[in-house]
Amino acid sequence: MTEPFNNKQQLNTSKVFILAGLLLLSAGMLFGLAGALQYLFPDFLKQKLSFEKIRPMHVTTVVFWIIFGATGGALTYLQQHTGKKIYSKLLAQLQLLVFTLTVVAILIFYFLGIFGGREYWEFPPVLALPIVFGWLLFLINFIKSTGSLKNQPVYVWMWLTGIVFFLFTFLESYLWIFPYFRSNIINDMTVQWKSYGSMVGSWNMLIYGSSIFLMEKISGNKNYSHSPIAFALYFTGLFNLMFNWGHHIYTLPTYHFIQYISYAVSMTELFIFGRIILLWKSSLSAALKLAHHIAYRFLIAADVWIFLTLFLAIIMSVPAINLYTHGTHITVAHTMGATIGINSFLMLAIAFDILHDTCIPFARYEKWLRRGNWIANISLFIFWSSLIIAGILKAKWQMRIVKIPFADMMLQLRPLFIILFISGITMTIGFLYILFPLVKNQLICQLKKLTHKDNLKENRPSEFITGN
Amino acid sequence: MSLIIFMTSDRPKFFVISVLLTAFLGYSIFLYSALPIKQTPLNKEADAGKFIWQKYNCNACHQVYGLGGYLGPDLTNAYSFRGKAYIKAFLNAGVSAMPNFHLTDSEINDLLAYLKDMDTSGQSDPRSFTINYDGTIQQ
Numbered sequence: 001m002t003e004p005f006n007n008k009q010q011l012n013t014s015k016v017f018i019l020a021g022l023l024l025l026s027a028g029m030l031f032g033l034a035g036a037l038q039y040l041f042p043d044f045l046k047q048k049l050s051f052e053k054i055r056p057m058h059v060t061t062v063v064f065w066i067i068f069g070a071t072g073g074a075l076t077y078l079q080q081h082t083g084k085k086i087y088s089k090l091l092a093q094l095q096l097l098v099f100t101l102t103v104v105a106i107l108i109f110y111f112l113g114i115f116g117g118r119e120y121w122e123f124p125p126v127l128a129l130p131i132v133f134g135w136l137l138f139l140i141n142f143i144k145s146t147g148s149l150k151n152q153p154v155y156v157w158m159w160l161t162g163i164v165f166f167l168f169t170f171l172e173s174y175l176w177i178f179p180y181f182r183s184n185i186i187n188d189m190t191v192q193w194k195s196y197g198s199m200v201g202s203w204n205m206l207i208y209g210s211s212i213f214l215m216e217k218i219s220g221n222k223n224y225s226h227s228p229i230a231f232a233l234y235f236t237g238l239f240n241l242m243f244n245w246g247h248h249i250y251t252l253p254t255y256h257f258i259q260y261i262s263y264a265v266s267m268t269e270l271f272i273f274g275r276i277i278l279l280w281k282s283s284l285s286a287a288l289k290l291a292h293h294i295a296y297r298f299l300i301a302a303d304v305w306i307f308l309t310l311f312l313a314i315i316m317s318v319p320a321i322n323l324y325t326h327g328t329h330i331t332v333a334h335t336m337g338a339t340i341g342i343n344s345f346l347m348l349a350i351a352f353d354i355l356h357d358t359c360i361p362f363a364r365y366e367k368w369l370r371r372g373n374w375i376a377n378i379s380l381f382i383f384w385s386s387l388i389i390a391g392i393l394k395a396k397w398q399m400r401i402v403k404i405p406f407a408d409m410m411l412q413l414r415p416l417f418i419i420l421f422i423s424g425i426t427m428t429i430g431f432l433y434i435l436f437p438l439v440k441n442q443l444i445c446q447l448k449k450l451t452h453k454d455n456l457k458e459n460r461p462s463e464f465i466t467g468n
Numbered sequence: 469m470s471l472i473i474f475m476t477s478d479r480p481k482f483f484v485i486s487v488l489l490t491a492f493l494g495y496s497i498f499l500y501s502a503l504p505i506k507q508t509p510l511n512k513e514a515d516a517g518k519f520i521w522q523k524y525n526c527n528a529c530h531q532v533y534g535l536g537g538y539l540g541p542d543l544t545n546a547y548s549f550r551g552k553a554y555i556k557a558f559l560n561a562g563v564s565a566m567p568n569f570h571l572t573d574s575e576i577n578d579l580l581a582y583l584k585d586m587d588t589s590g591q592s593d594p595r596s597f598t599i600n601y602d603g604t605i606q607q
Contacts, residue, residue, distance in 0.1 A: 038539075038565075039539065042564045042565035043564070046567055047567070050567045051528060051529055051537075051539055051565070052524065052525040052526070052528040052529060053525075053528075055528040055529075055537060056525065056528060115522060115523060115524070115525040116522060117521065117522025117523060117524070117525045117526070117527060118522065118527070119527055119535065119536065122525055122527075122528070149478075149482075150478050151478065157481075172496075175500075179510055179515070180503075180507070181500075181503070182515070182518070183507065183508075183510045183511075183515065184503070184505045184507065184508070184589070185518075185532070185585065185586055185589045186504055186505045186589050186590065187503040187504060187505050187507075189532070189533060189535070190499065190503070190504055191499065191500070191503075193535070194496075194499065231481060235484055235485075235488070238485075238488055239488060242488060242491070242492040242495075243491075243492070243495070248535065249533070249535075250605060251533055251534055251592060251594065251597065251605075252533045252590070253504075253589065253590035253591075253607065254504040254505075255504045256606070259604060259605070260604065263603070263604065318603045319599075319603055319604045319605040320599040320600075320603045320604070320605060321603075322605075323594050323597055323599065323605050324594065326534040326594065327531055327534030327535070327542060327594075329538060332538065398593075398594050398595075399594060399595060401595075406540075406541040
């Protein structure tokens with residue numbers, strides 16, 4: 001069933017996954033801005049689209065940007081890696097259709113105020129079924145296209161790990177529907193955050209796998225993905241995915257050993273952190289050498305965010321520090337650093353690599369992307385810093401012996417929320433600078449191709465009749 | 469050198485992944501079968517209240533044990549801290565950032581039962597913890 005792979009300027013299913021992901025990212029940013037505005041003006045859209053609707057809309061579109069983008073990236077690079085088409089185009093198309101319809105249905109449900117009401121997956125549980133179905137199609141397609149794991153580079157291991165663990169943790173996050181897990185809040189939250197903590201690690205595996213493939217493609221050096229250090233880092237990541245979820249629930253009155261295991265496991269991340277510091281000089285010289293490459297610029301931006309976010313993650317994994325940061329905006333800063341700074345910039349690098357080659361020469365848009373990259377990164381840094389400062393202030397409030405009311409504390413944070421909103425706007429502008437030419441060129445070229453095909457059909461009636 | 473040879477062939481990789489997977493599945497199965505809190509009979513009102521909490525997506529704005537949204541306060545111990553009447557007044561009228569959800573009396577009672585159940589499950593106040601010399605915390 002597998003055929004040789006040819007990727008030249010054709011719009012295939014994996015590209016549509018990425019394009020849909022980019023549209024979801026745009027929508028996610030707009031929902032995020034609307035939510036930030038409600039922090040400043042609580043009456044804004046309160047009747048039609050209040051915060052309990054806007055927040056899940058933002059979370060869902062952004063999570064599905066990651067899911068769509070990661071799927072498209074893995075499917076494209078898997079074909080480039082094997083040199084063959086995926087096992088079944090039909091399965092991929094079906095997965096795309098199922099995911100797209102599900103996302104649309106979820107947004108409609110949110111708009112109507114129909115919720116399942118769980119963190120991340122705030123839609124009614126019945127909509128989890130098509131997601132599981134679509135993900136199973138992805139798993140089948142991946143396994144059939146890859147064949148054996150023997151002599152495979154690290155990114156194939158990472159893709160497979162990401163797909164399998166997402167399915168496992170997604171199903172695990174629905175154990176609450178059984179009264180056995182749901183009836184006690186501590187039991188429920190222990191299992192819920194076990195699944196969520198690992199789930200984030202699973203989509204990171206998918207994205208990091210594609211980034212390693214892209215890095216090797218840009219540098220032309222295929223040695224890294226088979227090297228012992230690549231596998232050592234992969235196993236460290238997997239170890240953390242499996243056992244480092246406990247930092248979410250250090251303050252929950254659950255088993256103490258969850259805290260000890262998570263604390264100990266998270267310290268293995270120092271190995272990754274130390275390696276980044278050790279290699280900074282060679283990373284810098286490689287960056288200077290490859291700076292002309294747009295995708296590489298996004299990878300460099302993600303590298304800086306990996307450094308900052310990992311530093312924050314490690315200190316937040318120390319229970320004594322986590323006690324102060326937990327429940328504050330420092331947690332949000334960490335999430336934003338990871339989803340925007342790391343995941344989104346890695347996926348923009350992947351999206352650029354896969355989408356920039358169209359019927360329109362891309363050279364004229366390179367300035368847009370460079371500018372967008374700078375605007376988005378500087379804005380994100382301001383956005384991230386304001387969240388950290390807001391988090392420190394909330395942490396101080398939480399620890400005070402005599403507290404002022406919650407509403408007054410929020411009022412004190414207002415100047416930071418204003419900075420957050422303004423930097424959110426400039427960050428959105430920066431991202432749109434990057435997304436616009438990628439999406440526009442693809443659409444124009446596909447329209448041109450369609451009209452060209454129609455013209456050909458109209459101009460060839462005799463060929464059609466004679467069958468030539 | 470031996471580490472390089474160890475990691476470049478396939479067999480050690482399959483060995484490491486098998487060990488990790490076994491440990492992960494063992495850990496998961498242990499947690500599912502021996503949940504941290506011994507099961508007590510299902511409190512029907514509180515269970516219904518949990519569904520009300522989810523139906524109105526309260527988690528988008530409020531936290532429980534520091535997990536959830538950031539627009540409203542943590543409600544883990546709101547029942548004992550604020551009292552039933554205070555919470556009821558909030559639920560009936562809404563506030564500037566919280567819409568009036570027009571809850572029925574039965575929904576309000578179920579939600580209160582859930583908040584009461586949540587309150588008895590433990591203390592979420594970070595001030596109630598002590599920090600140990602090794603960086604761990606305990607209540």
